[in-house]
Amino acid sequence: MSTIPSLADLHALGPAQQPTYPDRAKVDAAVDRLRTMPPLVFAGECDELKDKIAAVTRGEAFILQGGDCAETFAGVTADNVRNKLRVLLQMAVVLTYAASVPVVKLGRIAGQYAKPRSSDNETRNGVTLPAYRGDAVNGYEFTEASRVPDPQRLVDVYNSSAATLNLVRAFVTGGYADLRQVHTWNTDFVKTSPFGQQYEAMAHEIERALTFMKAIGADPDEFHRVDFHSSHEALVLEYEHALTRIDSRTQLPYDVSGHFVWIGERTRQLDNAHVELLSHIQNPIGVKLGPTTSADDALALAAKLNPTNEAGRLTFITRFGAGKIRDGLPSLIEKVTAEGLQVAWICDPMHGNTFEASSGYKTRRFDDVIDEVQGFFDVHRALGTWPGGLHVELTGDDVTECVGGGEELTDMDLSARYESVCDPRLNRVQSLELAFLVADMLRSSKP
Template identity: 70%
Template sequence: MSNLDSWRTMTAAQQPDWPDRSELEKVVAELGGLPPLVFAGECDQLKDQLAAVARGEAFVLQGGDCAETFAGATADNVRNKLKTLLQMAIVLTYAAKVPVVKIGRVAGQFAKPRSKGTEVRDGVELPAYRGDMVNGFEFTPESRRPDPWRLLRAYHSSAVTLNLARAFTKGGYADLRQVHAWNQDFVAESPAGRRYEQLAREIDQALAFMRACGADPEEFHTVEFYSSHEALILDYDRALTRVDSRTGLPYDVSAHMVWIGERTRQLDGAHVEFFSRIRNPIGVKLGPTTSPEEALALVDKLNPDNEAGRLTFITRMGASKIRQHLPTLVEKVTASGAKVAWICDPMHGNTWEAPSGHKTRRLDDVLDEVAGFFEVHRALGTHPGGIHIEFTGDDVTECVGGGQEIVEGDLALRYETACDPRLNRGQSLDLAFRVAELYRSV
């Protein structure tokens, strides 16, 4: 497994400045002896489903928290996020008539890249909050000190989250006969909820017809749900890499899918090198400065065998830039014959600061970037393969707009994110209905 450590000779961007390397080594050694969080065979199943996306036969719904917190690993929080994802998937599957691959930004999304290494408040400068995996959110020297033992806590919080997610998706909660139950707390006061309820009634009628015909497929009672995170802290993901007993190949068993962020996709950097060695399905975020040559070089480095389902490009351009910058990327990569899936992250390119000081996003900008993504693929005859969003199942007020409109003055009411603003449940369903409309028109 020596080649799995080749990244250590390269520059690793966005890594914590651990005060005590000997403590880090103890944690890494302990992580290395712990059971896998996911299994290589599950990663291969997801790769097969992403291959269908690359062929234009399915659609990815990938979403969850901007930054998970240890305190958020509760049954209520996991259920609420899963409920929102299931409702969005139902809208896309039924209204857009397309199979949906469901991937959560869960069970590992505990670290965040930062544009600045420090934060200043009232003249006091401390290390930036880099996610619960690294340090604490509270603005004190003790809290902001990077602590490698948090890596171990991230593992255990991920295990709890995955256990809950598996219980909900396999234990009856994800049964299609639950489509109304997912909405009971939501329909009365929400335009998106009322629209969803109408769709749920249609699904009920379709299910009743199928049961009358003697059909009751197992697929109606459970769902396949996969985990993913940005593999930012390389010591953590390397410690959770195992050689699969079936194939003798290495997999990062911290998640089914991992991705490289816009800030860490340097071709000669440690992240790209590490990802080239593992066999999971992987993603790469591409911003508006990405050149076709860079994208093609990433294909050559990360998917040299041109394996469908192996590599997903997650574009994050911004609503004002996607129509200008995406076409050449898609056109050149497609012309090369590269088998990649394209999905749209309409969140990260549309962040701005309100007069109140809150980072926020306009739902209209998110919808416009998704529309631009579909327009580009429609014009080129390629497949708009999915969306990658930050959302929560809670009734937060972090993004403005939506059917149950949030205005700038509302932001402080329930602004709860540990990092970037997330869509709430109603806004997420607004987005799902819009995506379904766009998909049907392709």
């Protein structure tokens, strides 16, 4: 049986981006409560996802990973979960149909409640309070009471994640994800956009294909459900450690808080507690790599996190920014490939392209997002390697948080419906547009 490092040992490593709780007894009580809770996901499901990601490492599949920047407890409603699921299903259908490649569907969902921050504090009008670190840690309201880290919120994360996964499983197995429902996933505000109309045309083609298959005796019921997996950044050590369990089949540890967990750019140091903890679990895992990452850093992370070089175990999620990816990414891929490492490469075109608009809102330009994705594909094409996936922050709602796209949103439009509590997300129209553009890139990348 593999051993799991204790929380005390992990904290002795001086982990970054952790809450400063005022009452350790309350933390211990919350952790003890979490240790008694049933798993949110099962080890066998994690193994199935690992097999799917192994296909990505071989260039046989593509990952679509998306969802909120930061989930909120208030967002755990049937409508909100359905809307996020719907846009991911639409994007996956576009990628699968247009590029003829299987798509592994991963939601930033049912666990994405904690966020790293660039500063421990936030100041408004001369008042300084602890920064909001996600609903897992403290409240968004700018008051002294709200911003105190509360370990009971970790139990609330578990309960909210359980409710979300229950909804997701009901949707993907109960008929909502049926491929024959492709038309019903298109709402009015999307239908009026050029890419919404393109989607409608594609949906008609899919319907004709399904009708043909039924006529020749094939079973369209095979398209009744889809595989959908959860993922989040493994940030708050107390939560991830409490939900790391020994699998009864294999006697090996799995983090049963989600199928896929990743280490962020701010916590990927080789001697960091997050790398240490995730090196012991059997889940498929990811690591965010930004422009400060060297090729030797990537090799060292692979050696620590995937010492047996197991396909599907390790995914590198690159987040360079549109202006840096073409120069910074090639050396990483070249050296990792030369070492024969089994790694899936996916592109996060969001986090390297954030800026503050003249209106004061944090935003991203849709054109920068597309440019980084294009750079990611260009680098892989030049090196003869497989661009394995896309990691995006998005919502299924008609928000106004990123500028540009087919709707031509401007800085002045941001205030109309800016709802994110942290970073800006693509809205549903922009997400669908992104899917069609990436499908074109993907089709041209296939051998």
